[in-house]
Amino acid sequence: ANIDTGIIMQSLDSNFNLRRLERYLVMINEGKITPAVFLSKSDLISKEEIEQKKNEIRKILPDISVTALSNNSPEDIENIKTFFTPFKTYCLLGSSGVGKTTLLNNLIQKELFKTQPIREKDGRGKHTTTKRELIILENGAIIIDNPGMRELGVISDETGLGSTFNEIDELADKCKYKDCTHTVETGCAVLEAVEHGEISEERYNNFIKIYKESQYNEMSYLDKREKDKKFGKYVRSVKKDIKKIKGRE
Ligand SMILES: Nc1nc2c(ncn2[C@@H]2O[C@H](COP(=O)(O)OP(=O)(O)OP(=O)(O)O)[C@@H](O)[C@H]2O)c(=O)[nH]1
Ligand SMILES: [Zn+2]
Numbered sequence: 001a002n003i004d005t006g007i008i009m010q011s012l013d014s015n016f017n018l019r020r021l022e023r024y025l026v027m028i029n030e031g032k033i034t035p036a037v038f039l040s041k042s043d044l045i046s047k048e049e050i051e052q053k054k055n056e057i058r059k060i061l062p063d064i065s066v067t068a069l070s071n072n073s074p075e076d077i078e079n080i081k082t083f084f085t086p087f088k089t090y091c092l093l094g095s096s097g098v099g100k101t102t103l104l105n106n107l108i109q110k111e112l113f114k115t116q117p118i119r120e121k122d123g124r125g126k127h128t129t130t131k132r133e134l135i136i137l138e139n140g141a142i143i144i145d146n147p148g149m150r151e152l153g154v155i156s157d158e159t160g161l162g163s164t165f166n167e168i169d170e171l172a173d174k175c176k177y178k179d180c181t182h183t184v185e186t187g188c189a190v191l192e193a194v195e196h197g198e199i200s201e202e203r204y205n206n207f208i209k210i211y212k213e214s215q216y217n218e219m220s221y222l223d224k225r226e227k228d229k230k231f232g233k234y235v236r237s238v239k240k241d242i243k244k245i246k247g248r249e
Contacts, residue, residue, distance in 0.1 A: 003144065004085075006033045009094035009103070011041040012068065016053055018060060019206050022164060024093055025061070026210060029163040033091075036065040038080075040099040043070040060203055071102040081107065084141035091144045104145055108135055165207045168199060183208065 006028040010016050021037065028035045037057060042050055050068050057066050067083060069076040080103075084090065092100050135143040163169075168190055172180065176187025185191070193199045 003033050003091050004088040005036055005090045007036050007038050007090055007092050009038045009040055009092060009098045009100055011098040012039050012045050012050065012053060013041055015095055015098050018056060018202075019209075020095070021057065022060075022206055023210065025064075025164045028093075036083075037067070038092075038094075038103075039066065039068040040103065041070060042068040042076070043072050060200075069103075071099050071106055077103075077106045081137060081139070084137055084139065084143070086140040087142070089142045089144065100145070104135055104143065107137060107143070164210075165203070168193075168204070168207050171199075182211075 006024075008021060008024040008028070010021060016039070025035055039050070039053065045053075054066050054068065057064065065083075067080065069080050071077070092104070094100055135145060137143070168182075171189040171193055172182065174189035175182065175185065177185055180188050180190075182188050182190040190199070190204070194201060194204045
């Protein structure tokens with residue numbers, strides 16, 4: 001893949017939201033990109049609260065790497081640099097205000113490659129200009145920052161949904177009916193697992209909510225195609241930029 005890791009950033013104040021996290025994950029899983037989580041503004045809450053929030057994530061997403069950090073702590077910034085593997089490519093996703101720009105500015109030393117703005121048509125066919133920056137860390141890791149990509153809508157299909165909720169996906173194979181919606185059917189393995197407490201109500205509810213949205217997205221096929229095309233174009237242009245930069249080294 002052209003992007004190795006998608007970092008979902010949430011701040012540890014009111015922005016922290018497990019459901020939003022799961023939505024970003026669905027998107028990242030669809031792109032066959034490895035997800036990771038950065039929790040910013042750790043200076044705003046206590047160490048105990050940080051651990052508690054990390055545990056909330058681990059409970060539903062045991063395999064994901066979660067790092068808390070404060071942009072106000074030089075020590076945290078030094079630490080976070082070791083997260084990035086040389087020559088791997090990362091992109092940073094998250095709501096406005098969580099501290100993405102601040103983090104990137106903290107990580108940039110001398111090397112900063114500003115790439116050409118890309119002109120693309122927006123939904124109404126008007127040309128808009130998106131600025132993208134490739135940030136190269138001292139160790140050669142590349143971070144792609146494109147404000148337009150940060151808040152991509154959830155492009156749901158069942159593949160991404162399945163890998164985000166993989167324990168539910170596995171159970172679904174055991175449902176009595178092949179087209180089970182896991183809501184009212186008898187012989188539904190998912191509902192049984194919820195009843196027996198093997199899957200928490202909260203996780204089940206999130207699954208159903210996103211599952212319904214994904215079915216809606218299946219219907220608006222053209223919208224989805226449009227987004228896919230945009231994403232493909234984006235990834236290709238990133239690849240070109242990376243080649244250019246590697247050529248300069
Ligand atoms: N307390 C605290 N404030 C932070 C931290 N990181 C960023 N901020 C502040 O949060 C505000 C938003 O930070 P930005 O870096 O602009 O957030 P962003 O994610 O880039 O937002 P957009 O550019 O709108 O996408 C700024 O006022 C920052 O100073 C942090 O770790 N701790
Ligand atoms: Zn079922």
